[in-house]
Amino acid sequence: MKLFTVKNVAMPSMIWTAMSLLAGAPAFSQKAVPLKNQPLFTRFNYQGNDRVYADNPLREGEFYSPILQGCYPDPSITRKGNDYYLVNSSFSMVPGVPIFHSTDLVNWKQLGHVLDRPSQLKVEKAGISAGIYAPDIKYNPHNNTFYMITTQIAGGIGNMVVKTQDPAKGWSDPVKLKFDGIDPSLFFDDNGKAYVVHNDAPPRGKALYNGHRVIKIWEYDVANDAVIEGTDQIIVDGGVDITQKPIWIEGPHLYKRNGRYYLMCAEGGTGGWHSEVIFVGDSPKGPFKPANNNPILTQRYFPKDRGNKVDWAGHADLVEGPVGKYYGVFLAVRPNEKGRVNTGRETFILPVDWSGEFPVFENGLVPLKVRTNMPAGVSNQAGRNGFLPNGNFSFTDELTASRLDHKWIGVRGAREQFITSTKEGVRINPFPVSIKATAPTSTLFYRQQHAHFEATVQLNYTPATDKDLAGLVCYQKETFHYVFGITKKGNDLFVVLERTENGKSTIAGSEKLVAGSAVQLKVAAQGDAYIFAYSTDGKQFKTIGGVVSGDILSTDVAGGFTGALIGLYATSANDVQVP
Incomplete structure (x- = not known):
């Protein structure tokens, strides 16, 4: 989940108020009115006409990013074999957590939604920006199971996890998890051990400034779907450099590569100072050292009046793509000519260069472009054969x-x-x-x-x-x-x-x-x-x-x-x- 900021000042108070006040509500029911008073809607047509697509027609070997246009924020991605699965925040939308499938990271189909039953989603009394925040999807090869862990700020639920062995065939009812904070993410190590990392408040009385947050880790009991009591510890305090008072370290994900553990987080809050940063350690519990070239993705350094502006880039997740090449999905916005964001935070994708110690989003530190090169051997089928359309569709x-x-x-x-x-x-x-x-x-x-x-x-x-x-x-x-x-x-x-x-x-x-x-x-x-x-x-x-x-x-x-x-x-x- 990302926090909206104005002039780089985070405004999280409504979230924590919602966490404490929202309670469950019975499903809304309504008696049928006479058929003649039930409006009949038919023949809906939507047509996009953004100039950026007309001015930038695709060339051979290219596709458009964002790959999910409109309100599809906080993307998370996982892989099983040649199948990739992607999920997004859905807040109080029903059904919750849209889930998409691809075999090439370019062409996507929506499978449905993860939370598609009343037993999974309790948002009847929630404001539009409450509900489901920052879902994380992970495949665990040790038990051939997919997990979706998230924070449901509604119905008294809080942090929760659901799972399945086939994302296309439905997910379990939620299991409530006993920890505070938001943005949980699972990590399954090579040895079968599992962990949860998440955003949380500093220890009581230890907050140094507005927006001071920490990243915590817990050991996770896979057999019982629970964090192991007493295993929690802080692995990042404040952000990359706490002396600079970084705000809203959140959206953490753990990865393992070449025997080392990488912790990637968003920093700066959703808004003009949003970014993605990364740390490395020799254990899932750290200690973690920040990369010396952070941030590895941001749009905060460029002129505000730049053409075809893409902004607020961050809240990313990584996946290993075809032939060992890494890719990163992330959110960003495309303001209109008045600088306002009506389409919401959308899902973008970029290739990632991980030839050095740390991954870096390719062209993620320059003004983002609308066209991206496709992986080798992939053909663009957007809008055909059941795949989602893209551009001016x-x-x-x-x-x-x-x-x-x-x-x-x-x-x-x-x-x-x-x-x-x-x-x-x-x-x-x-x-x-x-x-x-x-x-x-x-x-x-x-x-x-x-x-x-x-x-x-x-x-x-x-x-x-x-x-x-x-x-x-x-x-x-x-x-x-x-x-x-x-x-x-x-x-x-x-x-x-x-x-x-x-x-x-x-x-x-x-x-x-x-x-x-x-x-x-x-x-x-x-x-x-x-x-x-x-x-x-x-x-x-x-x-x-x-x-x-x-x-x-x-x-x-x-x-x-x-x-x-x-x-x-x-x-x-x-x-x-x-x-």
Whole structure:
């Protein structure tokens, strides 16, 4: 997990408050409303139009990075034979922890999600930036088992682990682990011994400055899935050089190479000072010596106004790729032209040079480029043969399949609690809560994956009262979002646009709607400039509210750790008041 910073000042207090206050909640339930009042969504289309891809067409032997566009932060990767598996933080998104598979580190398919059952995920009352932080995936060859260890800041769970022998066939229920802190990672040594490393607070009364953290290690009992009491010790205090007051040493991973142990961590907090650093020792418990060329990955030294800016690089994980070549996955952001981050922290990949004592991300200490050279012998199949698209792709979903695409998620509650898949499209059973609630809402979400994009959906819907609304939302969190939908005032139908900033809502525009026909709703963005429009004939679109700012959809304004989401939304507790 990474901590959002403004001007390099970490803001962790909400995390620890959430850790202590959030408790479990029963699954949200809702009685079905009459079918005629259940909106029918069909024919969703998303198109990315970022100029960086148009200006940098791929050449032979290249692929685009980020490999996962949109809110896919805190990547972790592992390998079994020729199979690579990658996971990401999911916070309060449901299902939790998306998992991807590749055989070449270039072409990826989503297998599904690690946490896909209510028994695994307790986020019903969690804010959007609580829930699942910094999952770590590891394969243990000694028992042919995959492990995913993470911190669930919800439901009173804390640090936990799940496991499987086949990542494509489901994971166990969580085992709670008895230690504090965040960002746990497992390490399985050649001799079969196992360890957990994680971020934690310094001993009580020993914190020297705001952001002072430590890395701890525990021995891990594989047979009983528990840390061994009394084996914990601090292996890094503060960071590379505590005299410089480094902040937020976190996201640790242990590796073994040529008989030595390497500890790689993020340092600097998510934000402009983010980086990746590395240490070496002769034992898993250290002592650990920092590399003299730290950081080994960062974007913090370059002009703020550089073109095609990629920033905040860090929170990395390493894997040995084809023919012994190492690669590193990490998070970074691509701000829009106003410098705001709407797409969230994305997953990037770079080759790693480990010809010397320490690994170094190739081209990770210069401004990051959009194109990366592929491993030898690999062909780019992005968007073909079931592999994820990349660059300026489109995604079209008629919403008529019996099972939703993995790209569709809920927030705080499972999609299956409020949707019905039909041959005509997806019907949403409206919950009696609005998008402003810190509760499960009846909303299907798709990640915003470009700064410049257009998304449309067709909606068949006749609200019965002014408490009914259905349409699109652009959502950063429960207190920062746009609602663009159809509701009722008196005997008339209206399409209305509402902006909510820090919990305060204002109407940006509305217009009376002729009843009796399907409506297409559209949101389009050109960086910070968003427009919301509708059409009753599928050809001519009319804008509601003019051009509005996407500022509230950025982490810079809204705070938190997620990217913007585009939602298909319905509610029977509408509070958007038509003027």
